Amino acid sequence: RQSIQQTYDLTRYLEHQLHSLAATYLSYLGPPFNEPDFDPPRLIGAEAVPSATVDFQEWHSLNDNARLAANYQAYSHLLCYLSTMDGKSPVAMPTLRHSLAHFRASLQGLLGSIAGIMASLGYQLPPTPTDGTPPLRSQFLRKMDDFWLLKELQTWLWRSAKDFNRLRKRVPPSAVMLHLESRGF
């Protein structure tokens, strides 16, 4: 049974994993990307990554379906993007590529977990992005996109933790169970 608590815990685990992965990746990207105060403008490439930023009242009043759908769509996009990360280039460190692969697998798990909750609550899954290949861009701009991807990932994981905090309290486990039984599980 896909409990919201387990999804919350997975979010926290991913956040912890990303913390070290991001530090390694940014130092691999090198200056200025690994400087603490680096705060570049967000470029076109990164616009494809859904931003976690949301109006406070709007976020507060999201219903459970919308809240889960927003998470599902975000991680679908982020996973697509993550697979194009620069780690594939020959100079990439093997340990970094391993960490990236491990993180992608965990993130895939989170996506599956969210899908499981949505299905168990009778919600439709939102459309997932087509696996489009990113436009050809200079190495610096690709690094900029990677920088923003990591930033957005970190922010989404923070937001998801808060989303699942709210869902934990609003969606009693029995609701999940009832729906499963009514669907013959």
Next chain:
Amino acid sequence: VQQFPDTESHIHYAQLGTDVTLQCGSVDRDAAVTWTANSTDLDASHLNGSRLVLRNVDLSHSGQYSCYEGSSWHLKYRVNLKVGTPPKEPALMCRSNNYPSGFYCSWHMPIPTYIPDTFNITVMHDSKEIVCDMDVSLKNRCYIRYLHLFSSKKYKVTLTVTNALGSSSTSISFDEFAIVKPDPPENVVAKPIPNNARRLLVTWQYPSSWPDPDSFPLKFFLRYRPLIIDQWQHVELSDGTTHIITDAYAGKEYIIQVAAKDNEIGTWSDWSVAVHATPWTEEPKHLTTEAQGAETTTASTSAFVVPTTTSIGNSEEQGS
């Protein structure tokens, strides 16, 4: 220094450690005048014609200087000399103790300037300037309300301090989540648990400044130690606002504090106010009222009535 009619008081700012020359308004340079400082005559050694020269001024030179025409003692000019320093870099801090409502920034001057300073603060986020509302009650503090949450873009706050002798500024930039730091938990209470010589029940409340505990639950950190030992014991609690200490030393007075943190982001609050408690202790049998009551019934058959006494054990502990 703007020019006013001579008899009006002027203000003159001077930097600590410099030489200052005060002119007697529009009086001729060589006219005979007398200068007073806070109504005390200054001797002629300070004069250069009608001008007053003060060397290597310090704070004690601050004050009111008046210039009188030689013989007539007619007041010709008055100036308020304020000795100070140009501002050094101010200390600026921003913090969100009521996330997700907003955050406040506060500042101070690590090195005083001794003269009036004015502050100007700008908050930039996502290439837009956000208004920082000055706090009506607290000096050197302003407040920013979050319109959006979960931003991956940094906030940049720049503070500029200016006074008559110069200006200085400082900037900090931070992520929304990095500055989340709740206020300490409130109403911390610790009580003994009857018939449990090694337990203490501790309860507390969310800081009243924390607006949305449901969506943004806090976790807590409790530390406790007997007064006679310096080493704290710690326990982290992710749910609820009560805890039972089960390993207290019997009969020993404990000091207890609690801190709070958002479950996922930011840093720990400061420690709460410390509370004290001593675990429950058995009433010494012979001195308790019941024991004494039992003796009285047996004593009534004898000539004396035993007076009621409080248990020493208790009175000694409360007196500490």
